[in-house]
Amino acid sequence: MILKVEHRTLFAYSRPIYETATEVRLHPDSSQNSSQRCSSFTLDIEHTPTIFEYTDFYGNKVHHFNILQSHDRVSILATSIIETGKGTPLSSDNEAILLMDFSAESRFVHFDPAIREFTSSFSPQMPPLALGEAICRKIHDSFIYEPGVTDVHSTSAVVMALGRGVCQDFAHIMLAACRSLQIPARYVSGYLFGGSTPLGHDEASHAWCEIYGGPETGWVGMDPTHSSLFVDERYIKIGSGRDYADVPPVRGTWKGNAEETLSVSVKLTAIS
Numbered sequence: 001m002i003l004k005v006e007h008r009t010l011f012a013y014s015r016p017i018y019e020t021a022t023e024v025r026l027h028p029d030s031s032q033n034s035s036q037r038c039s040s041f042t043l044d045i046e047h048t049p050t051i052f053e054y055t056d057f058y059g060n061k062v063h064h065f066n067i068l069q070s071h072d073r074v075s076i077l078a079t080s081i082i083e084t085g086k087g088t089p090l091s092s093d094n095e096a097i098l099l100m101d102f103s104a105e106s107r108f109v110h111f112d113p114a115i116r117e118f119t120s121s122f123s124p125q126m127p128p129l130a131l132g133e134a135i136c137r138k139i140h141d142s143f144i145y146e147p148g149v150t151d152v153h154s155t156s157a158v159v160m161a162l163g164r165g166v167c168q169d170f171a172h173i174m175l176a177a178c179r180s181l182q183i184p185a186r187y188v189s190g191y192l193f194g195g196s197t198p199l200g201h202d203e204a205s206h207a208w209c210e211i212y213g214g215p216e217t218g219w220v221g222m223d224p225t226h227s228s229l230f231v232d233e234r235y236i237k238i239g240s241g242r243d244y245a246d247v248p249p250v251r252g253t254w255k256g257n258a259e260e261t262l263s264v265s266v267k268l269t270a271i272s
Contacts, residue, residue, distance in 0.1 A: 001084045001233045002272040003193055007205070009076040009250050010263045017256030020067040024250050025189070026078035027061040029237040035085040036237060046075040058098070060239030060247060076250060081271065084233040099212065102184040106242035108172050111180045114160040115173075124181045132185070132211035132222055135177045139170055139224035152244060168244055170224040171207045175243060184212035188221065189247040191236040193268045204266050205249050210240060
């Protein structure tokens with residue numbers, strides 16, 4: 001599929017602020033190991049700041065900018081055209097180092113007693129992908145999709161206690177379950193055409209997991225939010241990391257005495 005993504009972020013402030021410093025992780029994955037290809041990417045930012053970019057430790061492309069003059073809003077529009085595929089992401093040269101991070105606890109992924117109990121029926125001797133699929137299915141069948149009960153700071157332990165949440169929460173549960181059984185797994189930020197929610201709406205960014213099947217198999221995407229479970233050509237990957245903290249779409253700080261309001265809209269269109 002060839003898909004167009006228009007991701008708009010608006011920060012509005014109750015009074016003028018200054019010295020905004022912002023990082024943006026919205027460029028679709030276009031590494032040589034990726035199964036998709038980004039043919040076009042533009043970043044339009046209000047106040048026309050100079051935009052810099054770098055690649056972070058996990059291979060994600062990051063754009064960043066500063067706005068020093070007084071302002072009461074910042075609008076960021078990222079527009080991408082991506083050709084998606086069904087292929088499996090391959091392993092990278094530094095996989096051995098990364099696998100240590102993707103096998104351990106992290107900021108939002110905890111091996112708490114509830115996770116141990118949740119995974120007690122699974123055998124660590126199962127093949128990695130079969131085990132990942134079984135965990136993915138159990139999360140989909142056991143948890144309720146309900147926006148508003150969690151936020152971007154909710155850990156896997158919090159979601160386990162609630163028994164409900166959104167795609168980010170389900171991804172964190174899956175990471176905790178897989179890693180606690182010694183299966184390397186990483187968090188993926190991106191989009192899903194025709195359904196970032198179980199109701200089938202393209203409302204915002206989406207999140208899922210990739211399970212490591214070994215050097216020959218590579219990484220396989222699995223999505224506990226949807227009954228189809230496996231990632232296909234409808235998915236657009238932006239980046240990956242240990243959990244949400246490594247790949248937030250937009251992150252920044254500012255100086256001033258004001259209240260901030262954030263609004264996000266995402267539009268996905270099929271070109272072919």
